Amino acid sequence: MTIFLILILLILVTVSIWQVTKILELSQSKEESTQVADDDDNQMQGKLMFAFLIFIYVLTLFSFWRWGDVLLPDAASDHGPEYDNLMWVTFSVIFFVQTVTQAFLHYFSYKYRGNKSRKAFFYSDNDRLEAIWTIIPTIVLAVLILYGLYTWNDIMFVEENEDALVVELYAQQFNWKARYGGKDNVLGDANVRFLQDFDGKNLVGIDATDPNGLDDIIVQELHLPVDKEIIFKMRSQDVLHSAYMPHFRAQMNCVPGMITEFAFTPTKTTEQMRMDTDVISKVRKINEIRKVNSEELIAKGEEALDPYIFDYVLLCNKICGASHYTMQMKIIVETEQEFNKWIKSQLTFSQFIQ
């Protein structure tokens, strides 16, 4: 059906292009054209340039009106609002410059469209103007650079401390695992060369001779206590992956052969996030789409889709192979009590390999 629609669309486009050419050709003078734009062309193309400016504005407004709600999901980490502020400041600068420069560019293209009776104004240089539009961008960028670097330092420089929870994110084609340090909150040494020990039960390659590793806990679902700093240590066993947690404004590549780091403090539990009005409307929107899709599936005799419930996600954001698009892990942010209860119920490494 879609193929049919596309074919019809393509045919219509072709026919209309053909017709428009005919009209343009007929509307031009009978003498053979030199194929250089004449005054009539300049008139028409100049006006179209102005129409194009309106098109750009309408497209912008339409996009924000129709799709504005998908921009930047709500932030749920303590540096999230900082990140968002910087984003909106930068965004307003960009938006302003875009609106103004596009207006000048297209308006001039319309206003000064060519005409045989006119001559262009010979104007080749103006040091003052040049200085103005070198200095103003310099100042604006200096502010953005300083603001950006200030925030960057704030986010990226991880200080090891007693209070923080250390979690390892372990990536492999095509799934994630997480490792907690257990009672001592210290991750045991690990290397891919231990992966085959204990009949393959050594899921992330812990060095069994390191006592720190015995109480480590390896899970397939990431649980985080709210309002506690989490220091992530990332590893990969095969190719590059990237641990991307959009709600926490967090991302770091996982590189085989080295341990990378990222730290943040989650500020909203999954439950709190589910009560957020934006999230509720997103979930409703997605479920409406899924309902329609399910009806199609049922008509074909297949199973309906499960309704969507909001959860934080950890995505792989670095191409890692054929099933890259499936590689993700659920993140559950909960109160400290809930977290402690959950982690107590998990098997430690030494229990698991028994």
Next chain:
Amino acid sequence: MDKKSADFFSIYTIIYTDMLIESANAHEDDHEHHHKETFITKYVFSQDHKMIAKQYLITGLFMGFIGIAMSLLFRLQLAWPEKPFAIFEVLLGKWAPDGVMDPNVYLSLVTIHGTIMVFFVLTAGLSGTFSNLLIPLQIGARDMASGLLNMISYWLFFVSCTLMIASLFVEAGPAAAGWTVYPPLSALPQAMPGSGTGMTLWLVSMAVFIASSLLAALNYVVTVINLRTKGMTMTRLPLTIWAFFVTAIIGIVSFPVLLSAALLLIMDRSFGTSFFLSDIFIQGEVLHYQGGSPVLYEHLFWFLGHPEVYIVILPALGITSEVIATNARKPIFGYRAMVASILAIAFLSTIVWGHHMFISGMNPFLGSVFTFTTLLIAIPSAVKAFNYITTLWKGNLQLNPAMLFSIALVSTFISGGLTGIILGDSTLDINVHDTYFVVAHFHLVMGISALYGLFAGVYHWFPKMFMRMMNKNLGYIHFWVTAVCAYGVFFPMHFIGMAGLPRRYYTNTNFPYFDDLANINVVITVFALIAGAAQIVFLYNFIHSIFYGKKTEQNPWKSNTLEWTAPIEHFHGNWHGEIPHVHRWAYDYSKPGHDEDYIPQNIPLKEGEEELQH
């Protein structure tokens, strides 16, 4: 250096320059006396820069159509994920069982689309075509400094295209690790089928491509420095030549580094070294690699990869400068500032590569340094954009298709460039890195802009290349459909990127989180399909005009640069008799005190006429 050796050095330079000039003059005798050329020497192994330019253009366009067609295929998959399409069955065969695209071939398509568009179309097709055509013609030279090297450079490019196309037909499929081919994914056939023979061919093809582009770049630099006609000082060069010249220098500086990255990757793949690999367990097996780092590869790749962006965009901006000034019938505003910003962009472009690696595991301090240098690039870019806009102000704009594409280039260069302020800021990059936001950004700022530069160049210099004019009405239709669709494709794409959708996902409906983006993807694909169809209009116009276009006048756009003083018909050596001498800069349009609104560079100054102190 003592005085004696300094003397020797300068004498040597003079002799060498003389030799070049003599060899150029020798061409002059050639065309006058014995002009017997066979089909092979004229059309195939030609050493004439004009023929080589056409060879580059046609090869580049051919590759371009493959690249664009690939993007349409994967756009279909993205809009209607895992739906069967008859066209997939026809084109992809075993890679689309029952017409449903396989995830591996999806990744191959995005990888080869990127490779072809960046290197084969926008590097070789754009810079190769117009540097070859315009450098000798606009500086007043008989040909390139070395016609032979120039010919070899084209044929190496041809070999590299052939290898890349051949890689599409290997058993396990072509390279699929993304156009950046980061190891270990690209190094290990166990990681994905595309990293087998397909990847080997990709690397060999790129190595040959680099050799080709280095030979070409050296030739451009030597030609611009040594073969300018009398009176053509560096400050009288058209901005096209400045752009090609500086582009060639960036190429010489950065392409060798990509070659070393490719060679080391070949070593890791085939000879068991560990430059980029360490501690790998895959398919139930621990590999022997120890001590390498994929981050090293990223540094080497982006040391070329980022300057490459400017290798692509600078020639397009050069073409735009020329086309805008000619069609605005006005001097380009701020010639010196334009040259200075080209130089500043070129310099900065070689020290910003780390902004592709903010979250690669590189030290965050290094990230701050790269944020700083990256955002600085916005300054010369802004100067260029403002100068273009001022050039339009109070002009007498002749809105030919080439002019429309040039204006649109400025528009997309601004829209795409501005989002670079977000991506170049290490902090903001955290959440949009590797999402569709990046895809939207670079497609507008260097993909679409450079393509517009290519189209502007083709429409403008078509009469010089093929002695006929292209049809303007078809040109207008091509332009408007393309311009509307380009924004239609890439503007909404920013939204799905900001929503957090990672790029290179085979589908975004595997889990429900991104379900609400599906309709935006449909909109994007519909625009992409229409834009693709519009290129058929261009193709038809291009081919039809080569054979049946209206015969051109010598200077159809009433332009000042030297190529329009050369006779319409092509012969090796460009000008009959003496090469014209240059008496003024290239932008004396609508100069007061003259009847015509243009004064070609070879017209001497009138008595009492002031030469501009530009």
